[in-house]
Amino acid sequence: MRRRGSPFTGVGVVLAKEAADYLSGARMWVLEALVFLTAIAAAYAAILSIRANIGESPFLFLRLLTMAQDPLPSFIALLGFLIPLVAIAIGFDAINGEFSRRTLSRVLAQPIYRDALLLGKFLAGLLALTIGLFSLWLLTIGLGLLFLGLAPNTEEMVRMLGFLVATIAYGGVWLAVAFLFSVVFRAPATAALAALGVWLLFSLFWSVVTPLVATLISGPPEGIFGPNLAYLQTSQILDRISPNTLYAEIALALLQPATRALGPVLYSQVQGALLGAPLPAAQSFILVWPQMTGLIAGMIVIFAIAYVVFQRQEIRA
Amino acid sequence: MAEDVVIRAQGLTKRYGPTVAVDHIDLDVRAGEIVGILGPNGSGKTTTILMLLGLTEPTEGRAEVAGFDPLRDPLEVKRRVGYLPDSVGFYDGLSARDNLAYTARLAGLSRREIDHRFAEALDRVGLPDVGRDRVSTFSRGMRQRLGLAEVLMKRPSIAILDEPTATLDPHSTQEFLGMIRGLKSDGTAVLLSSHHLDQVQSVCDRVALFNRGRIALSGSVTELAHRVLGGGYVIDVEARGGTARNQLAAVPGVVRVQVLGPELYRVHCERDLRAAISRAVALSSDLLGIRFAEPSLNEVYTRYFDEVRDAA
Numbered sequence: 001m002r003r004r005g006s007p008f009t010g011v012g013v014v015l016a017k018e019a020a021d022y023l024s025g026a027r028m029w030v031l032e033a034l035v036f037l038t039a040i041a042a043a044y045a046a047i048l049s050i051r052a053n054i055g056e057s058p059f060l061f062l063r064l065l066t067m068a069q070d071p072l073p074s075f076i077a078l079l080g081f082l083i084p085l086v087a088i089a090i091g092f093d094a095i096n097g098e099f100s101r102r103t104l105s106r107v108l109a110q111p112i113y114r115d116a117l118l119l120g121k122f123l124a125g126l127l128a129l130t131i132g133l134f135s136l137w138l139l140t141i142g143l144g145l146l147f148l149g150l151a152p153n154t155e156e157m158v159r160m161l162g163f164l165v166a167t168i169a170y171g172g173v174w175l176a177v178a179f180l181f182s183v184v185f186r187a188p189a190t191a192a193l194a195a196l197g198v199w200l201l202f203s204l205f206w207s208v209v210t211p212l213v214a215t216l217i218s219g220p221p222e223g224i225f226g227p228n229l230a231y232l233q234t235s236q237i238l239d240r241i242s243p244n245t246l247y248a249e250i251a252l253a254l255l256q257p258a259t260r261a262l263g264p265v266l267y268s269q270v271q272g273a274l275l276g277a278p279l280p281a282a283q284s285f286i287l288v289w290p291q292m293t294g295l296i297a298g299m300i301v302i303f304a305i306a307y308v309v310f311q312r313q314e315i316r317a
Numbered sequence: 318m319a320e321d322v323v324i325r326a327q328g329l330t331k332r333y334g335p336t337v338a339v340d341h342i343d344l345d346v347r348a349g350e351i352v353g354i355l356g357p358n359g360s361g362k363t364t365t366i367l368m369l370l371g372l373t374e375p376t377e378g379r380a381e382v383a384g385f386d387p388l389r390d391p392l393e394v395k396r397r398v399g400y401l402p403d404s405v406g407f408y409d410g411l412s413a414r415d416n417l418a419y420t421a422r423l424a425g426l427s428r429r430e431i432d433h434r435f436a437e438a439l440d441r442v443g444l445p446d447v448g449r450d451r452v453s454t455f456s457r458g459m460r461q462r463l464g465l466a467e468v469l470m471k472r473p474s475i476a477i478l479d480e481p482t483a484t485l486d487p488h489s490t491q492e493f494l495g496m497i498r499g500l501k502s503d504g505t506a507v508l509l510s511s512h513h514l515d516q517v518q519s520v521c522d523r524v525a526l527f528n529r530g531r532i533a534l535s536g537s538v539t540e541l542a543h544r545v546l547g548g549g550y551v552i553d554v555e556a557r558g559g560t561a562r563n564q565l566a567a568v569p570g571v572v573r574v575q576v577l578g579p580e581l582y583r584v585h586c587e588r589d590l591r592a593a594i595s596r597a598v599a600l601s602s603d604l605l606g607i608r609f610a611e612p613s614l615n616e617v618y619t620r621y622f623d624e625v626r627d628a629a
Contacts, residue, residue, distance in 0.1 A: 005392035013422045102406025109400035110423035111392040315372045
């Protein structure tokens with residue numbers, strides 16, 4: 001039987017309330033402070049390094065994000081590590097928290113569908129994440145302006161904007177994972193642990209798992225006549241299941257304009273290419289388009305699973 | 318649906334796999350009526366409430382709430398129904414006002430309506446000065462009152478209250494029951510689920526007794542007493558004169574006359590016979606007093622489940 005009324009009734013109200021909660025909550029302040037301090041430290045360390053070698057690269061602002069200076073990793077490496085933690089911290093108790101506070105039945109007794117509650121909460125989480133990342137993005141540019149004494153050119157701005165969008169999508173994937181576990185598990189601690197487990201799997205163990213699985217599927221990495229291409233392709237496909245890999249490839253192609261390919265390259269493919277010459281921004285975007293859509297699609301698919309599970313749940317709290 | 322029937326369930330059924338939680342129940346609630354739903358834990362009361370609210374889908378049967386099908390038009394139903402769950406939860410970090418403003422905005426109230434109704438509702442539940450206080454500082458009783466204030470803000474035509482007094486002290490309970498009577502005088506139909514039989518009896522016009530997913534009995538307490546205890550109408554008569562007992566026994570509809578004292582008789586009858594008894598006694602004796610002794614719901618409930626247990 002078809003239900004009457006829009007499933008989006010009340011999304012705006014839920015979004016406004018949840019975004020206010022996220023942005024004003026102590027948890028968010030602590031996480032944002034952590035991200036800001038570490039990322040700014042990484043950017044500052046990069047600035048010191050760039051100032052010593054100024055004039056080496058036409059994309060100094062991009063190097064601000066990619067350059068690592070011991071003992072700190074690069075800005076993008078830090079983001080890749082910390083953004084999932086922030087997203088999980090935002091979303092791990094989104095739905096089960098409503099159950100444990102016994103607010104769910106009260107809220108759903110109002111004229112809204114549960115679709116609106118889940119979507120409103122997810123969009124609010126994404127908005128909080130976006131506001132945090134956008135502020136960080138502006139702060140980094142400001143630091144660059146201040147300490148390098150240079151303004152970023154249009155190409156750099158476009159690439160950095162693309163990177164910002166990719167970072168939000170990457171955060172969105174982890175937010176969706178946290179939401180899924182918050183729907184599946186009634187205890188927030190269990191949901192947080194499960195989400196952190198998935199994060200650890202992809203950030204630490206995936207690079208160990210993929211060669212093993214690829215070897216099982218396509219044989220050893222080295223064949224009789226050199227590298228086993230089937231192994232490389234299988235390994236790459238498996239690697240790209242991880243959102244971390246997709247995000248790292250996007251960062252690489254967008255922030256290092258000389259990147260011309262994101263996988264094994266045959267000798268025949270590089271004939272005639274000017275190695276080391278930067279690609280135009282549009283070409284870099286074409287290069288990362290599959291990864292970008294992969295991240296967004298991953299976010300939507302995981303959210304859709306959470307949605308289906310939530311729709312089937314009994315509301316008794 | 319008859320004009321004044323605001324809740325109607327027909328053959329409403331809910332199954333969870335092989336388990337039947339609610340089994341073909343029929344229930345009518347009229348406007349301005351308070352109907353109590355009673356029964357042991359797991360007898361299907363809350364599942365019925367959730368189906369009426371459109372929060373869970375019936376496996377079979379249909380319901381109409383405020384003229385709408387909760388399955389097809391849950392938003393319209395929820396616009397007209399105020400629901401107070403048992404041990405109601407709030408966002409502890411928010412103030413009472415922010416908590417209620419959130420659900421009021423979800424219910425579609427404007428900012429002006431919220432301001433106006435919020436003060437009025439808090440006043441009515443006896444919490445006029447706590448609007449700005451965080452809910453984390455509230456006692457359980459205050460939370461229940463705040464939950465009722467949320468229902469009042471909605472100005473619903475139906476209020477569904479699930480165990481609203483379960484966590485209240487006796488004084489707060491009496492105040493809360495007074496507020497429920499207030500809803501009735503506003504013309505709101507109230508569906509009250511509770512385990513406190515004396516409370517249900519004191520406020521409800523009718524009760525429905527749930528057992529294993531079915532409504533085993535329904536009607537006024539007196540009607541239930543008649544069916545379960547037999548001769549459910551009990552009238553105590555104080556009369557002076559030798560023939561009073563015979564006069565009472567001769568009234569059509571009287572089942573039994575008990576002599577409680579020299580001038581005190583307890584009359585068990587099939588229906589409310591106060592007027593006929595007064596007339597009969599006046600023929601030969603001096604009628605000193607007549608009192609309609611309401612049967613106890615507690616007694617009805619206990620006897621019914623004793624019989625069910627014995628039959629099993």
